[in-house]
Amino acid sequence: METSTIPSLFTPPTLAITPSPPLPPFKVLIIGASYAGLSTALNLQDLCAGLPPRSGPSPPTTTTTTTTTPPLPIPIEITLLDERDGFYHVIGSPLALADETYAAKAWVKYDDVAALRSPAIRHLHGSVTSVDMGRKVASFAAVRGGGGGETVEVGYDYLVAASGLRRVWPVVPQARRRKEYLFEVEEHVAGVVGGGIGAVGVEMAAELKMVQPQLKVTMVHSRDKLLSSEPLPEEVKDRALELLREAGVEVRMSTRLEGTEEAVDEEGKPCTKVTFANGETMLADRVIMAVSRSVPSTTHLPSAVLDGEGYVRIHANLTMPTDAPHTKDHFAVGDIAQWSGIKRCGTAMHMGYLAAHNIHQLMQQRVKNVEPEFVKLDEVPPMIGLAVGKKAVAYWPEGGMTSGADVLKNFFGDDLGFSICWNYLRLGGEKPVV
Numbered sequence: 001m002e003t004s005t006i007p008s009l010f011t012p013p014t015l016a017i018t019p020s021p022p023l024p025p026f027k028v029l030i031i032g033a034s035y036a037g038l039s040t041a042l043n044l045q046d047l048c049a050g051l052p053p054r055s056g057p058s059p060p061t062t063t064t065t066t067t068t069t070p071p072l073p074i075p076i077e078i079t080l081l082d083e084r085d086g087f088y089h090v091i092g093s094p095l096a097l098a099d100e101t102y103a104a105k106a107w108v109k110y111d112d113v114a115a116l117r118s119p120a121i122r123h124l125h126g127s128v129t130s131v132d133m134g135r136k137v138a139s140f141a142a143v144r145g146g147g148g149g150e151t152v153e154v155g156y157d158y159l160v161a162a163s164g165l166r167r168v169w170p171v172v173p174q175a176r177r178r179k180e181y182l183f184e185v186e187e188h189v190a191g192v193v194g195g196g197i198g199a200v201g202v203e204m205a206a207e208l209k210m211v212q213p214q215l216k217v218t219m220v221h222s223r224d225k226l227l228s229s230e231p232l233p234e235e236v237k238d239r240a241l242e243l244l245r246e247a248g249v250e251v252r253m254s255t256r257l258e259g260t261e262e263a264v265d266e267e268g269k270p271c272t273k274v275t276f277a278n279g280e281t282m283l284a285d286r287v288i289m290a291v292s293r294s295v296p297s298t299t300h301l302p303s304a305v306l307d308g309e310g311y312v313r314i315h316a317n318l319t320m321p322t323d324a325p326h327t328k329d330h331f332a333v334g335d336i337a338q339w340s341g342i343k344r345c346g347t348a349m350h351m352g353y354l355a356a357h358n359i360h361q362l363m364q365q366r367v368k369n370v371e372p373e374f375v376k377l378d379e380v381p382p383m384i385g386l387a388v389g390k391k392a393v394a395y396w397p398e399g400g401m402t403s404g405a406d407v408l409k410n411f412f413g414d415d416l417g418f419s420i421c422w423n424y425l426r427l428g429g430e431k432p433v434v
């Protein structure tokens, strides 16, 4: 396998065992360009341009012994590295898998994201295979038109790990290019669903029933409560079940799937025979298993910064733990980070803003010799917003539980939150999606 370095306006990676202290233009490498990674990149770009960050308050003006100065522009080179060729709205997956028109909207190639058309930001398409925190160099398998596999090294001054969770099909599409994704989704939506579990299974079953009401959708759950593994009040779990049944989904609680086998229905059409632990059987055109646990995409990171489940251990200022080299220049944001609360995109984007703020502080320390003032991530209590067809149920500690069509509108708009996220990060530049 060939190894090469990235040419062009970016400085080639340093090969020194101990890299020199970073100097501007600062090179920032962000692994994963989804909610957390994009939030980090765009907020950092704002701050380094001397502008208010788009997702939070501006840092206070800095004071040295003799002067008080507002933030000055700082030259940066941000590299966003992702396995996908575009921003994919993960939250919209249950609808994208049921509705081809929506699917086309839910994946926007990075080249078409106006906010990324900036001389300070570039996107590389590839899968990161290792990170050498001592040398400050990441290796990735490049995805190129007509092939790939070439291993490329990219050096950095600051690294932000934002590679989220590995989710299996059909929780999210597995394609790495928009074109292939549209084929993948087309094949899926032509089928009919069988069983599912958890928040994703609930949303998937409800969206499928809403988009294709003629389908008989049955959801099977082994426990006596939905969302059984989430630390949420019982009333939220009960309301989710009511909404799912209201949406026309047949729900079988306390039912364990024993196995599936190929069969034919009474019209001689191929289908799947599903057998449950109590001996009952049913025929389904399509069985969707939404039971697999998602795992953090962190195999490229040194084990010293990971917990037993593969999540990155972080400090409240989002830097990695001190058991590895240069950890004050290494950050982790979004689902990949080990932190309290249910994994949510709002938290991921907020963490991106906090990391951007703290990296900007480190840069200012370097160029202006001022003490950095870090912002910290608070503990996150359990909260959830769950879309169930034409309604939603939401819970957060101060507000308690709410549900209904208005909750769907408030939490998800008309497109399962696509426009809310797109506009919040101003991905369309100054032009919002409405």
Ligand SMILES: Cc1cc2nc3c(=O)[nH]c(=O)nc-3n(C[C@H](O)[C@H](O)[C@H](O)COP(=O)(O)OP(=O)(O)OC[C@H]3O[C@@H](n4cnc5c(N)ncnc54)[C@H](O)[C@@H]3O)c2cc1C
Binding pocket: 031, 032, 033, 034, 035, 036, 037, 081, 082, 083, 084, 090, 091, 092, 093, 094, 126, 127, 128, 129, 162, 163, 164, 165, 167, 171, 172, 200, 203, 297, 300, 333, 334, 335, 336, 343, 344, 345, 346, 347, 348, 385, 386, 387
């Ligand atoms: C079906 C579904 C519904 C959801 N609904 C909601 C909801 O209603 N509300 C809510 O708040 N949250 C919801 N979530 C959770 C939400 O999607 C996550 O919290 C959010 O995606 C986390 O964002 P992230 O940027 O940390 O990671 P991700 O969105 O997982 O993005 C990680 C990125 O890293 C890339 N990547 C991974 N490994 C590598 C590698 N080795 N090299 C290069 N790139 C890599 C991936 O391609 C991806 O683009 C839902 C999740 C699912 C699956």
